[in-house]
Each structure stands twice: as structure tokens, then as C-alpha cells.
Amino acid sequence: MKYMIALMLAGTATPAFAQDHGHNHSMPMQPADPQDAEEAAEEEGSGEDASPPSSAMPMDHSQMDHGAMDHQSMQPQGEGSPEMPQPMGQSPVDHSQMDHSQMGHGSMDQSGVVDDQAGGEMDHSAMGHEAMAMDIPSGPPPASAGSGPARAADAIWGVEAMRESREQLRDEQGGQTYFWFQGDRVEYRAREGSDGYLFDLQGYYGGDLDKFWFKSEGEGSFGEKIESAEVQALYSRAIAPFFDFQAGIRQDFAPLDRTYAVVGIQGLAPYLFEVDAAAFLSDKGDLTARIEAELDQRITQRLVLQPRVEASFSAQDVPELGIGAGLDTVEAGLRLRYHFAREFAPYIGIDQEWRIGQSADYARAEGEDPSVTNYVVGIRFWF
Template identity: 35%
Template sequence: MRRLTPVALAIAAACGSSADAAPMNKAMAVSYVNGIMPVMDQRTYVHALLDQFEARYSSAGGQFRYDGQAWFGSDYNKLWLKSEGTVGTDGRFGDGDHEILYDRSVSRYFDVQSGVRLDIDRGPTRAWGAIGLQGLALYFFDAEATFYFSDRGVAARLTGSYDIFITNRLILQPQAELNFYSNSDSARGVGRGLSDIDAGLRLRYEWHRKIAPYIGVTYSNMFYENRFFQKTFSQTGNGVNFTFGIRSWF
């Protein structure tokens, strides 16, 4: 029997008159349920993104920073892990934020997340409950808004970033993160109100789609009560920094 290409088989199946189309019709009968092709939205996937893995330098000192997240699950339900932190010139780990979240899709572009956040670094450990939104805002702007609560009060974090494609591989990314606290925590160097900001403008080149080195300029600062804590904890890396690092995902 003459072998047909997939395109020819599809045409023959649509016409319904060729014997050569029988294998195609049989395959289609298996794939379709009640005339409707099932949506493959319950398969499980794994995705991890190391968004920031960088060194920062300025006249005041240097700092290493990482920020990454990973998830496992389907299109509707996921287990989400997030972690970020810094290492100063003294070699001590700070600003450690680690989250374990249940993620549920509520619309085409946004998910609701809830779980726990653990502040684990050189300071005393703190535990928070967490609930928030993460997804793509208008014009594909990556946005996160998360609220935290514990016996020490409430807190909030707003983050956002946007990819500007200069070419298919050269991408400029503005990014910002804001943290708010209802109460100060002197043991961890956290002030009340708008506690700190971390922002950056990074230019990366995706010489391999999963590995992209970048350079940029970052800015971090503390406000109000945190200015006192900044001196007490001898924190470096604040202000404007020259930054270089690598971004990776799988």
C-alpha cells in the first residue's frame, strides 16, 4: 500500500474516501473523546529559575546575591519554592528568605499562592504565614504581591520585572523589589514601614537559551529605622553597584 505523508493523511481523513486514511482515522478515534480532543493540562512538570546569581561592587564594598525559585506540578496546582539571600564581604549570610508555597491557578495569567516563609540566615530565625498573587500583568509584566503574617505583625513584598527584547538574544531587564513591615525587629535589622528597596537594570545575552550572562547597575537602600540598623549590622552593598552575574533555568 502506498505510504502517505502526514499532511496527505490529514487531507485524506478529511475527505473520508481513501482507504489509506483508515490508520489516520483509527488514531484520531483514540485521541478524541466524544468528539473533543482532551486537554493535556494535568501532566506534571518541573521548572527552576535562578534569576539572580551575581556579584555587586561599589566604592563602599561588595556583596554576592542570589534569587531563585522552582516549582513542581500541573497547570492548575503546583508546589512552589523560593529562596534569596546575600553574602557580604565578611562572608556572613544575610537577608535569607525561603518560602514553601502551594500555588493554584485562578486565571489565565495569575496564580494564588499560600504557605510559609522562613527567615534563616546569620540572624534569629523568623517564621511567617504567606499569601499572595504571582503572574503576568498587562503587557507581560512579571509581578508578585505577597503578604506575610506572624505574632510579630504583618509584612508585604512587591516585586516586578519586565523583559525588553533588543534582539532575540539580547535582553534588557528592569527589576524592583519593595519590602514593608508593620513592626520593627531590631534583632534582624528590620525597620517599620517601607523597610528597603532593591532595584536593578540588567542586560543579558542568551548565548544559550538556558544560560545567560549579564551585566548591570543595581541599587539597594534602607529607609527610616533601617538606616540605624544598617550601621549596627555593618551591611555592605547598599547604594549604586556595578553588577555582573549569570541567569539560568531548566
């Protein structure tokens, strides 16, 4: 009975038991009048096992591990169990429903502390360290960033070892050389009269900036002399991310042997048009030009439709070659190919050729039709 009276007096004198734990927990709780508590205890008698009222003991809540406390187990269980006396006029405090993360202990995850104390690893990701992350600078580097020696690693690893390492780095970061060969058009041509054939080959050897290009084209009719055949050898230099400047020589073997100087560009124009344009100056002083453009329209990942256009020009008439001044010939075709592999694709299509102006007159004089339709079957490959 003496303990009950002491606790009731302590609860009345110290309403801090029912206060919000968000207050300063480091303040010790003192009874309003310790003498009153002692007098109340003396009324019930005194004994050797008597202990001072709990309200007389200062409590420092800041040292308590609220994450490890099971407040539900602090309440007596079962029927007939004595209930904790509550201060008059206040409702009981259910600590199990309290959010201890708002009790002034910061944003630390108490469960992480308990796990760490139990031998596990602390989860620092829940302790608010992300707010301490530094902003990544967006300006230029300070001047001191480049003030060190240019070859500082030489002093550690040696000059020879670092020279070999730097050469390997240059090779791996753009210094490689490649070989590429493509049969762009290798096809059979069915047309009125005698059927024919055509080949269009090209390739290069070199790196990202400098290459040696080679090209070869030719066509003819079966059972007859080849109509045209040429080979080009070109030096190629990258002048833009998608374009190369090319210069070299061209040698024709049919219909006449003739040598040309070549200047041109080749690359990928906007909207993915592959363009090859060149001007030719022959050893006879004839100036001609040719431009080709093609576009791959992907229907599926393997099925591709390719429209293609080619036009030839001449600055003067060249009767022995059947070339007229101005626009000489125009060729337009449409090919549908299927890629069994990236490197191999058969195709079918249709191709139309026109000879224009004076060139058409030369064709008629030779007994040829200036307009020819070809139905083609061929393969495209590369390696």
C-alpha cells in the same frame, strides 16, 4: 449546381443559421416552403445520389458538444475553395470567435466535459458548485445534539478501553505535570568596601491549575557571615489566565531563624510586567510584605534589557531584624543579558539599594551605609 441553389434557398428561408446561439437550440429548423426547394432541385435534374437539402433536416443544437467542435476547421481552406453561402444581407459567422460559455448551456466548463469523456476527471470546481455551499450556522447547537447517551462509545469499544482512552485525553489536554527550575539572579556584586553575592532561585512542579512552588533568596559579603537567607514552600492555584494565588510557609535562616505564614500572588500583569507580591506573618506576630516587578525589554532576539524594582514594607518596627515600620527598603536595578540559548544567559548590570526611614537609622547604628550601589555580573538559567 443543384446543391448551391438548394443551399441558397434554404439560407434565405431559414435565417436561424445567422442567429445568436443563445436562443433555444432545441427548436428544429424548417424551410419556409419545402415545395419550392423540391421544384428547384427538379429543374437541375434528379439522380440516385441526390440528397435532400440540409435545411429540410431538423437540427437539435442542445445535443451538440460545442466545447469539442473546431469551428475553424469547418471553413474550407486554401485558394479556390468554395465558400459557404451566406444568407443575403448578413455577414459570415465566425464560430471560432464565439463565446460558447454564454450559449445557454449554464456555467459548465465544456473543456472539463471533454476531458471526462476522454477518460480524465471532471473539474467540478468550475461548474458553479461553490454557489451551492451551505452557510455555517452561528447559533447554538440544537437541543437534540446532546440527547444521545453520554458514553455511546462504550457499547462499541467496551467500558475499559474507553476509560483508558478518556484518561489519556485528559492528560494530553491539560492534565500534564511539569517540573521547572530557574536561577533568576545568581550574581557577583562589586561595591565599595567588601564585594558580595546574591542568589534568587525559584521553581515549581505541577499542572496548569495546581502547583507546588519553591523559592529561595539570600545575599551576603565574601568573608563574612551571610546577611539573609530564606526558603519558601507554597501551594499555587491558578485564579486567572496569568495569575496564581499562593499560600504556604517561609523559613528564614539568617539573620535569625524565624518562620512565616505566606499569602501572595504571582503572575504576568498587563504590559508584560512579571509581578510577585506576598504578605508574611511571623511566629512572633510580625507582619511584613514584599513586592517585586520586572520587565524584559527585548533589544534583539538574544539581547534583553531588564529593569527590576523591589520594595519591602512592615506593619511595625522589628529592631532585632533592623526593620522599621512603613516602607522598609527599596531596590532598583538594570540588567543587560545575552541569551546564548533560551536556557542560559549571562548578564551585567547595576543595582541600587536604599533603606528608608527607621530602617536607615538602624543601619547607621550598625555602622552600615543605608544606600549601596552594586555593579553586578551574573547568569540567568532555567531547565
